[in-house]
Structure formats: C-alpha cells, structure tokens
Amino acid sequence: MRLARPLLLLMSIALALPVAAFAADQYVPLQQRMSPEEFKAAGLDKLSPDELKNLDNWLSGHGKVVTKVVDQAGKPVFYPTSEKSGPVQARVQGTFAGFNGHGQLTLDNGQVWQQSDSTKVSCLSSENPKVIIRRSLMGNWMAAVDGCNDTAPMTRVK
Incomplete structure (x- = not known):
C-alpha cells in the first residue's frame, strides 16, 4: 500500500x-x-x-x-479562501472504520471532507475519533485518524 x-x-x-x-x-x-x-x-x-x-x-x-x-x-x-492552510484538528462525527475509497468525513467543526482517491484502508472501528488533516509536501490534504495506521488524501467539500 x-x-x-x-x-x-x-x-x-x-x-x-x-x-x-x-x-x-x-x-x-x-x-x-x-x-x-x-x-x-x-x-x-x-x-x-x-x-x-x-x-x-x-x-x-x-x-x-x-x-x-x-x-x-x-x-x-x-x-x-482566507482561511489558514494549517492543519485541521477535529473529531469525526459518528463511527469511523477506515477509508473506503471516495467516502466522506463529517467533522464536529462543520467541515465535510471527501477522500480524493479510491484507496481502501481498514482501521479499528471507533466512535468520534480525533482527526488531523494537513497539507502534504505536494500541496494535497492528508487525513490521519486516531486508531488508523495509514492516511488518505482528502478534498474539502464543505
């Protein structure tokens, strides 16, 4: 992977x-x-x-x-946008069991992010885990969710 x-x-x-x-x-x-x-x-x-x-x-x-x-x-x-490009720290609303390829993450701060590739990553299922979404070296946004050993590229949709 x-x-x-x-x-x-x-x-x-x-x-x-x-x-x-x-x-x-x-x-x-x-x-x-x-x-x-x-x-x-x-x-x-x-x-x-x-x-x-x-x-x-x-x-x-x-x-x-x-x-x-x-x-x-x-x-x-x-x-x-005028928003800063620093990392976004929040919690995923609901149950998170991994990245399923093009799925969406709704955060407790009101933001909605969509996975921008079809990579599937299984993670330990958890309720409202912490997530950090930060820019990669190539300028893409990458999401790292607590309890998951891998990241996934994301695009903000809301």
Missing part, C-alpha cells in the same frame, strides 16, 4: 512532463489574452509593436501560472 503511492506519484510526474512541454509551446500573445480595456489599463497600448513582441517573447519563455479556481466571471482566483 505504501509503495503504491510513491509509484503512482512518479508515474504522474512522468506523464505530466510532456503535457507541460506541450502547453509551453502553445503561448497566446497578450493582445489575444486580454480584453482591450485590460490591455489599455495595463499600459500595454503605449508599447511599440517591437516592444510588445519582445514582451510576448519573454513571457512565452517563462512558465505560465495555471489556476484551478475561477470566480463567477471566469477570472482566476489565486487565493480562493
């Missing part, structure tokens, strides 16, 4: 590298990416065609920021 996760991570990275290289080749010039109002508000209309081309060339050689969250107007949101 513990060997499968690092192997899956390495395979994901190996598959993502060609996709990232392809995406870097697909640079879209600023004038096409921005509305005329945004282009003018940024002062880019004051650049000569050569200066604008140099800026586009520079930007195409540097990685793009990819955001996963957008607001209602479709604009990127870089900081989706």
Whole structure:
C-alpha cells in the first residue's frame, strides 16, 4: 500500500512532463489574452509593436501560472479562501472504520471532507475519533485518524 503511492506519484510526474512541454509551446500573445480595456489599463497600448513582441517573447519563455479556481466571471482566483492552510484538528462525527475509497468525513467543526482517491484502508472501528488533516509536501490534504495506521488524501467539500 505504501509503495503504491510513491509509484503512482512518479508515474504522474512522468506523464505530466510532456503535457507541460506541450502547453509551453502553445503561448497566446497578450493582445489575444486580454480584453482591450485590460490591455489599455495595463499600459500595454503605449508599447511599440517591437516592444510588445519582445514582451510576448519573454513571457512565452517563462512558465505560465495555471489556476484551478475561477470566480463567477471566469477570472482566476489565486487565493480562493482566507482561511489558514494549517492543519485541521477535529473529531469525526459518528463511527469511523477506515477509508473506503471516495467516502466522506463529517467533522464536529462543520467541515465535510471527501477522500480524493479510491484507496481502501481498514482501521479499528471507533466512535468520534480525533482527526488531523494537513497539507502534504505536494500541496494535497492528508487525513490521519486516531486508531488508523495509514492516511488518505482528502478534498474539502464543505
């Protein structure tokens, strides 16, 4: 079980590298990416065609920021919430017997978390056990429940 996760991570990275290289080749010039109002508000209309081309060339050689969250107007949101990204410490409401693959944990603080993979881990059954959900090195959230010897990746749904 513990060997499968690092192997899956390495395979994901190996598959993502060609996709990232392809995406870097697909640079879209600023004038096409921005509305005329945004282009003018940024002062880019004051650049000569050569200066604008140099800026586009520079930007195409540097990685793009990819955001996963957008607001209602479709604009990127870089900081989706103001809540701290530190560990969440709470208790699971009800009986917990392990991670069953894509199951949900309802916490006593009102948060609801869903397992973000299909890994199944059996644990000692317990009532309202303590849980700590913290960020991993890769930025994912991992849940550790008292009485369970393994963790599971989680996504907050509420």
